Amino acid sequence: MNVIETTNLHKTYEGAVPVKAVNGVSLQIEAGEFTAIVGPSGSGKTTLLNIIGGLDRPTEGEVIVGGQDISKLSNNQLIDFRLHNIGFVFQAYNLIPVLTARENVEFVMLLQKRSRAEREARSQALLEAVGLGDRMDNRPTKMSGGQQQRVAVARALAPKPKFVLADEPTANLDSHSTANLLDIMANLNRQEGITFVFSTHDQRVIDRARRVITLEDGVVVSDIRREENPVPEA
Amino acid sequence: MLILKMAWRNLWRNRRRTLITTTAVFFAVLLSTLMSSIQLGMYEKMIDNVVGFYSGYVQVHQAGYWDDQVLDNSFEATPDLREQVLATRFVTEAVPRLESFALAASDEKSLAAQVIGCDPEIENRLTQLQEKLVAGTYLGPGDQGLLVAQGLAENLKVGLHDTLVLLSQGYHGATAVGKYPIQGLLKFGSPELNNNLIYLTLPEAQYLYGAPARLTSLALVLDQGTQAPRVVKALQTELDTAAFEVMDWRGMMPELVQMMEADVGASYVYLLILYLVIGFGIFGTVLMMTQERRFEFGVMIAVGMKRLKLAAMVVLELLFINGIGVLAGIGATIPVAAWLKANPIDLSGGEMADMYADYGFEALMPASLDPTVFINQASIVFVITLLISLYPFFKITRMDAVESMRG
Ligand SMILES: Nc1ncnc2c1ncn2[C@@H]1O[C@H](COP(=O)(O)OP(=O)(O)OP(=O)(O)O)[C@@H](O)[C@H]1O
Numbered sequence: 001m002n003v004i005e006t007t008n009l010h011k012t013y014e015g016a017v018p019v020k021a022v023n024g025v026s027l028q029i030e031a032g033e034f035t036a037i038v039g040p041s042g043s044g045k046t047t048l049l050n051i052i053g054g055l056d057r058p059t060e061g062e063v064i065v066g067g068q069d070i071s072k073l074s075n076n077q078l079i080d081f082r083l084h085n086i087g088f089v090f091q092a093y094n095l096i097p098v099l100t101a102r103e104n105v106e107f108v109m110l111l112q113k114r115s116r117a118e119r120e121a122r123s124q125a126l127l128e129a130v131g132l133g134d135r136m137d138n139r140p141t142k143m144s145g146g147q148q149q150r151v152a153v154a155r156a157l158a159p160k161p162k163f164v165l166a167d168e169p170t171a172n173l174d175s176h177s178t179a180n181l182l183d184i185m186a187n188l189n190r191q192e193g194i195t196f197v198f199s200t201h202d203q204r205v206i207d208r209a210r211r212v213i214t215l216e217d218g219v220v221v222s223d224i225r226r227e228e229n230p231v232p233e234a
Numbered sequence: 235m236l237i238l239k240m241a242w243r244n245l246w247r248n249r250r251r252t253l254i255t256t257t258a259v260f261f262a263v264l265l266s267t268l269m270s271s272i273q274l275g276m277y278e279k280m281i282d283n284v285v286g287f288y289s290g291y292v293q294v295h296q297a298g299y300w301d302d303q304v305l306d307n308s309f310e311a312t313p314d315l316r317e318q319v320l321a322t323r324f325v326t327e328a329v330p331r332l333e334s335f336a337l338a339a340s341d342e343k344s345l346a347a348q349v350i351g352c353d354p355e356i357e358n359r360l361t362q363l364q365e366k367l368v369a370g371t372y373l374g375p376g377d378q379g380l381l382v383a384q385g386l387a388e389n390l391k392v393g394l395h396d397t398l399v400l401l402s403q404g405y406h407g408a409t410a411v412g413k414y415p416i417q418g419l420l421k422f423g424s425p426e427l428n429n430n431l432i433y434l435t436l437p438e439a440q441y442l443y444g445a446p447a448r449l450t451s452l453a454l455v456l457d458q459g460t461q462a463p464r465v466v467k468a469l470q471t472e473l474d475t476a477a478f479e480v481m482d483w484r485g486m487m488p489e490l491v492q493m494m495e496a497d498v499g500a501s502y503v504y505l506l507i508l509y510l511v512i513g514f515g516i517f518g519t520v521l522m523m524t525q526e527r528r529f530e531f532g533v534m535i536a537v538g539m540k541r542l543k544l545a546a547m548v549v550l551e552l553l554f555i556n557g558i559g560v561l562a563g564i565g566a567t568i569p570v571a572a573w574l575k576a577n578p579i580d581l582s583g584g585e586m587a588d589m590y591a592d593y594g595f596e597a598l599m600p601a602s603l604d605p606t607v608f609i610n611q612a613s614i615v616f617v618i619t620l621l622i623s624l625y626p627f628f629k630i631t632r633m634d635a636v637e638s639m640r641g
């Protein structure tokens with residue numbers, strides 16, 4: 001089943017010289033994928049992810065997420081749609097500085113109006129899953145970049161989204177933290193069946209993906225699937 | 235709940251900025267409340283001076299008397315009327331007077347004077363007239379002498395125990411002439427009163443003016459001055475309004491009310507400037523804060539927070555900051571105002587003092603603890619806060635997550 005389906009997506013930024021950031025992308029992403037969007041800087045990775053995530057609107061083309069055409073939603077409907085369907089991990093500064101790790105994870109569930117019991121149980125389980133069971137009451141400023149990104153992954157999963165979008169989640173991390181975050185994401189993908197779509201420049205991250213979509217100048221130039229989910233490094 | 239918690243914690247994120255903003259609000263409130271408190275204190279004193287010591291908060295006259303203050307517009311003082319008035323809520327005393335003008339003549343000079351026939355004992359309860367006595371003896375029932383204001387006596391070149399002739403037109407055109415010994419001298423702070431007043435007992439005045447049992451006014455003493463409008467209303471339904479008019483001090487002294495209102499208007503200009511300065515100061519920090527936190531706001535909107543909720547959080551933050559400043563400002567003003575109320579600033583000797591004397595006021599500047607002063611200033615800061623909040627509010631409600639999160 002496709003969780004994401006785009007047809008002939010275009011995004012043009014008007015200006016003195018119009019930029020065709022995305023220039024006719026048609027993609028299908030199925031539930032359970034662990035997919036990397038790669039390509040040189042300026043190739044349109046962020047733009048594509050933003051459109052798929054309902055953060056941005058295409059100039060042309062269709063985006064169907066979980067069977068719903070999201071280009072038809074109003075701005076406020078889009079916010080709600082994102083809240084209930086998509087988990088986000090950004091490059092950095094994902095977390096709300098005044099909230100602890102646990103409160104950051106609970107934040108989206110509070111917006112979803114989940115019960116207190118559910119929020120507490122789920123935030124604890126998720127933070128333990130990303131290896132931060134002992135850091136739940138720390139504020140982001142008291143955590144390393146890698147730890148912050150792991151909290152961001154936990155937060156992304158908290159609302160039980162259909163998939164997680166991560167735009168260069170490891171760009172600000174050292175290689176050890178990068179490997180660690182990838183392990184966590186890969187495990188969640190394998191064991192819980194969570195769908196991940198992430199963009200990256202980093203060859204070590206690309207190597208971990210089961211599907212690699214390469215963009216150049218807003219166009220998909222290659223789309224490679226690998227049968228095996230590579231075994232995480234020890 | 236969530237936004238309350240986040241708003242509160244955000245306050246402590248940039249402590250220095252919060253402290254600066256709160257301090258600015260604190261001083262604005264301190265200055266403005268203190269200024270208003272002193273101003274109102276001065277008015278309360280003025281009103282006390284004029285109303286409390288002379289006119290009373292409410293007066294009852296023959297209909298038409300106030301516009302045409304002549305003896306022919308006097309009324310008959312029946313015991314019933316007095317009872318009726320005294321039975322009215324908040325009224326504690328009704329001071330009878332028969333007032334008119336007369337030419338006061340000594341051996342050397344004659345001058346116009348304001349002659350007040352009064353019940354010495356009841357009069358004293360309103361005006362503390364006896365305390366104004368600087369020489370001689372106060373009027374007793376049956377006394378036939380005069381109490382003359384010092385300035386007038388000096389101008390007439392007369393002293394205690396000298397004789398004055400009063401010459402006037404009485405009730406219904408009768409000729410009024412009488413010769414009286416001066417049995418006491420009075421000293422008033424107001425030159426206007428000090429150069430004009432002559433007191434004698436009511437029966438003597440009624441006899442002089444050929445107006446037995448008649449009064450020109452009943453001045454009412456209230457236990458709460460603020461109840462004057464209610465007393466007026468009550469009496470207007472109680473009494474025959476074709477025969478009587480009931481007025482409060484505002485109605486009787488529109489110039490005084492006007493002067494105070496003009497003065498308040500002028501002080502609003504200062505307050506406006508003060509609040510503009512503070513307002514722009516706060517606006518600057520709000521501008522900076524909104525700019526600095528754009529990325530963070532972007533993330534929150536991206537993960538599913540409604541813009542309206544986010545905007546509400548930021549407005550709450552501002553309300554917290556300013557609320558603390560307002561409370562602290564008022565908290566600091568109250569003891570200062572209380573002290574100034576008990577120990578008024580003495581203006582005597584200054585330029586202001588002369589001006590005050592011209593109006594017949596003592597040159598003292600007490601503060602007021604009237605809650606409206608504090609409520610007003612707090613409300614103004616609240617409104618300014620809301621106005622300033624409009625900026626982040628509109629900024630956030632139009633925010634685009636992608637735009638905000640881009641570098
Ligand atoms: N808001 C915008 N206005 C104008 N041009 C934009 C805007 N956002 C992106 N672009 C342009 O669109 C193109 C694609 O940008 P995008 O950020 O999607 O690339 P990217 O693949 O994510 O690059 P990077 O690897 O550097 O993050 C670039 O040429 C960029 O300059």
Ligand SMILES: [Mg+2]
Pocket residue numbers: 045046047167
């Ligand atoms: Mg990018």
